[in-house]
Amino acid sequence: MSVAIDTWIIVADDAAVGGLIEFGRLRAAKLVAVVAGRKSVADEVAAAGVDRVIWLGQPPEGTPVEAFAPEVARLVGEGLPRVVLGPDTTAGRALLGAVAVRCGGPVFTRVSALDLEGDRVVLTRSLFSGIAECRESVDGGPAILALPSGGQVSATGTPTPVEQVEARPMTIALVVDRRSDEGVAVDLPSAPVVVGVGRGLKTKADLTLIEELATALGAEVGCSRPLAEGVDWMPKDRYIGISGQHISPRLYMAVGISGQLQHMFGVRDAEVIVAVNSDADAPIFSECDYGLVGDLYRIVPALVAALTAVR
Numbered sequence: 143m144s145v146a147i148d149t150w151i152i153v154a155d156d157a158a159v160g161g162l163i164e165f166g167r168l169r170a171a172k173l174v175a176v177v178a179g180r181k182s183v184a185d186e187v188a189a190a191g192v193d194r195v196i197w198l199g200q201p202p203e204g205t206p207v208e209a210f211a212p213e214v215a216r217l218v219g220e221g222l223p224r225v226v227l228g229p230d231t232t233a234g235r236a237l238l239g240a241v242a243v244r245c246g247g248p249v250f251t252r253v254s255a256l257d258l259e260g261d262r263v264v265l266t267r268s269l270f271s272g273i274a275e276c277r278e279s280v281d282g283g284p285a286i287l288a289l290p291s292g293g294q295v296s297a298t299g300t301p302t303p304v305e306q307v308e309a310r311p312m313t314i315a316l317v318v319d320r321r322s323d324e325g326v327a328v329d330l331p332s333a334p335v336v337v338g339v340g341r342g343l344k345t346k347a348d349l350t351l352i353e354e355l356a357t358a359l360g361a362e363v364g365c366s367r368p369l370a371e372g373v374d375w376m377p378k379d380r381y382i383g384i385s386g387q388h389i390s391p392r393l394y395m396a397v398g399i400s401g402q403l404q405h406m407f408g409v410r411d412a413e414v415i416v417a418v419n420s421d422a423d424a425p426i427f428s429e430c431d432y433g434l435v436g437d438l439y440r441i442v443p444a445l446v447a448a449l450t451a452v453r
């Protein structure tokens with residue numbers, strides 16, 4: 143029988159926490175979001191079907207959201223939910239770490255399922271690139287989980303009112319300058335459609351084929367690890383897998399990728415996987431929803447032409 147669990151979600155300065163809300167809703171009796179960021183973030187989360195939103199107020203100029211960590215920890219310490227979820231991002235981990243210190247427990251990562259057995263929260267976690275699972279139980283304090291945030295939230299019904307609490311951020315660290323890193327221009331974990339390319343591609347110049355397919359699909363381009371750490375045709379932040387990016391798009395199209403488990407671990411939260419591979423026995427064909435057996439150099443241009451024609 144399914145049992146409801148009081149769950150809080152910690153939100154940093156990014157409202158793209160759709161996956162967290164979905165995960166929380168599976169079990170939550172009551173879903174409370176604590177937002178340490180701009181009001182616009184709190185408003186978006188409030189419209190996404192949570193039961194309560196606590197906003198820590200507008201961060202003063204130059205204050206990173208991490209500066210609210212003690213306040214977030216204080217609120218969780220007072221509310222004492224059974225489960226605390228937060229995004230597995232730099233700011234998210236800083237906030238969850240403070241909560242964990244306050245509650246005297248660890249932060250769990252790579253959690254695929256959560257249950258209540260008696261009075262214990264039981265977590266299922268993947269190990270060794272997904273070939274094994276372990277179950278761990280959390281007794282007493284809340285189970286604190288850092289999870290892939292899972293993309294944009296969608297508005298559902300009437301927004302819940304945003305409650306502002308008086309919160310004083312630490313000001314020992316201030317942002318004095320922001321510069322964009324041109325090499326990290328991609329946010330694969332939030333992309334709704336991703337085309338992944340692997341060693342089936344013969345030359346770096348052929349990446350244009352993949353970019354054309356991505357444009358036709360409105361997708362971001364990712365890759366298997368050898369393309370980013372091997373031949374170095376793609377930046378490292380674009381490789382997907384156990385040691386790379388974990389993505390959860392609505393559609394993942396894997397082109398010339400064999401489907402080794404280290405890669406597939408990074409796409410296990412994709413809704414639909416389509417594979418293009420010339421080897422009918424490639425492991426990816428037992429992992430995908432739709433498979434196209436054939437030469438990518440024939441299939442990709444045909445797909446681009448077909449997609450362009452229907453636009």
Ligand SMILES: Cc1cc2nc3c(=O)[nH]c(=O)nc-3n(C[C@H](O)[C@H](O)[C@H](O)COP(=O)(O)OP(=O)(O)OC[C@H]3O[C@@H](n4cnc5c(N)ncnc54)[C@H](O)[C@@H]3O)c2cc1C
Nearest residue numbers: 340341342366367383384385386398399400405420421438
């Ligand atoms: C500790 C560790 C961590 C790792 N972490 C990751 C990770 O995070 N992410 C990751 O991706 N890998 C990771 N790897 C590497 C992983 O094991 C695989 O080696 C890698 O994923 C293979 O990449 P690939 O599928 O592109 O290449 P390959 O395995 O070489 O596959 C290429 C595929 O392309 C197909 N192909 C060839 N020509 C064509 C064509 N013309 N048309 C269509 N298909 C074609 C072939 O049939 C083949 O299936 C890790 C390995 C280790 C040991």
